[in-house]
Amino acid sequence: MSGASSRRHRTLAARARVEEGETDVAGGHTIDALGQFELHPVLGSLGESLRFSQSALLMVIASALILLLLYVGMRPRAIVPGRLQATAEVMYEFVHNMAVDQIGPEGKRFFPFVFTLFSFILFGNYLGLVPGSFTFTSHIVVTAGLALLVFVVGLLVALRSQGFGFFAHFMPEGAPVALAPLLVPIEILSYLSRPISLSVRLFANMMAGHVMFEMFAAFAIMLGGIHLIGPVLGIAPIAINIALMALELLVGGLQAYVFAILTCIYLREAVAH
Amino acid sequence: MDEDKTGTGTTETNSFDSRLAEARAKRGLDRPADQPNAVPTDMSAFTVFFRVGIELVSAVLVGLLIGYGLDRLLHTRPFLLILFVVLGGIAGMVNVWRIVAPAPNPGRKS
Numbered sequence: 001m002s003g004a005s006s007r008r009h010r011t012l013a014a015r016a017r018v019e020e021g022e023t024d025v026a027g028g029h030t031i032d033a034l035g036q037f038e039l040h041p042v043l044g045s046l047g048e049s050l051r052f053s054q055s056a057l058l059m060v061i062a063s064a065l066i067l068l069l070l071y072v073g074m075r076p077r078a079i080v081p082g083r084l085q086a087t088a089e090v091m092y093e094f095v096h097n098m099a100v101d102q103i104g105p106e107g108k109r110f111f112p113f114v115f116t117l118f119s120f121i122l123f124g125n126y127l128g129l130v131p132g133s134f135t136f137t138s139h140i141v142v143t144a145g146l147a148l149l150v151f152v153v154g155l156l157v158a159l160r161s162q163g164f165g166f167f168a169h170f171m172p173e174g175a176p177v178a179l180a181p182l183l184v185p186i187e188i189l190s191y192l193s194r195p196i197s198l199s200v201r202l203f204a205n206m207m208a209g210h211v212m213f214e215m216f217a218a219f220a221i222m223l224g225g226i227h228l229i230g231p232v233l234g235i236a237p238i239a240i241n242i243a244l245m246a247l248e249l250l251v252g253g254l255q256a257y258v259f260a261i262l263t264c265i266y267l268r269e270a271v272a273h
Numbered sequence: 274m275d276e277d278k279t280g281t282g283t284t285e286t287n288s289f290d291s292r293l294a295e296a297r298a299k300r301g302l303d304r305p306a307d308q309p310n311a312v313p314t315d316m317s318a319f320t321v322f323f324r325v326g327i328e329l330v331s332a333v334l335v336g337l338l339i340g341y342g343l344d345r346l347l348h349t350r351p352f353l354l355i356l357f358v359v360l361g362g363i364a365g366m367v368n369v370w371r372i373v374a375p376a377p378n379p380g381r382k383s
Contacts (some may be wrong), residue, residue, distance in 0.1 A: 080289065185360050186364045186367060187364075189335055189336055189339070189357070189364035190332060190364040190365075193334070193335045193361075196334055196335055197327045197328050197330075197331035197368075200330070201323060201324070201327045254319055254323065255323070258319075261320060262324075
């Protein structure tokens with residue numbers, strides 16, 4: 001495995017590309033929109049030998065922040081909650097209501113699972129908006145891992161609560177038997193497409209948002225390099241970036257919500273008889 | 274979110290509830306509570322917006338992968354690939370239909 005050396009090689013190549021670009025583009029900068037998604041080992045030589053990237057570091061920070069919010073937030077146990085306690089309570093109740101509304105009375109069993117997914121993705125999306133940090137949900141490896149987890153849990157729950165009757169769902173009720181060779185593959189494909197759509201949706205939304213940030217930031221620098229009118233023109237992309245930040249705040253929360261509610265819908269179908 | 278469950282609480286809770294109701298009435302905040310469906314429908318509209326396109330693509334993608342894998346396994350290139358991409362497209366449309374379809378009538382299972 002020469003992962004580290006090839007990665008270093010790639011980073012060097014990227015740097016060389018940037019340096020070349022600096023000589024031939026008038027503004028002095030090229031747009032390296034995807035460079036922000038490269039993984040680098042953090043925490044010095046220890047991180048290097050553990051292959052501990054900034055993505056993993058952000059995951060640890062996100063988990064720690066969630067636990068901290070719930071622990072510190074709920075410590076006062078006040079009847080009239082303070083800000084932190086209100087945040088923790090709103091998050092808890094929001095996911096709890098969603099799980100119980102969508103899955104039904106059995107939703108309480110799956111609430112911890114849904115809450116973990118929701119808060120992890122939400123914190124991942126929002127931590128990525130902090131300048132200089134990294135969005136771990138913008139890597140399809142991460143989102144595919146989460147989606148596969150949902151898929152496998154849904155499959156196991158379905159097999160446990162419905163037994164082999166689960167496979168009867170692949171033949172729509174009331175359809176003529178002669179159409180089975182056509183309908184069953186379609187239903188299976190439709191079922192298998194769930195983890196893909198779940199992971200691609202989150203990954204694509206997060207990545208697209210951060211690519212746009214990078215693009216407009218690069219535009220601001222390029223326009224700013226023009227003499228006299230540069231500083232005036234450069235304001236436009238910065239204004240767009242501020243608007244984008246508002247959009248990304250919406251998208252980040254919404255994607256976590258969509259991921260959680262789809263998990264609930266799949267689990268509801270799994271526990272339904 | 275209406276907090277009407279604490280009606281039988283202690284005097285402290287009761288006085289808090291009445292003060293809260295008073296404050297809410299003064300600020301005119303009780304109007305949203307009358308129509309609790311306003312926010313959920315908004316949210317589900319967003320959910321549909323984010324789901325539809327990707328459902329269509331991901332089913333085709335799954336069909337593509339399965340067709341390609343079966344072709345390599347059975348040496349039938351390219352027939353299964355074509356078949357499964359078409360089936361994936363149909364499955365994608367079925368997925369989209371299930372998202373945007375009106376609620377099914379009670380006699381029929383989705």
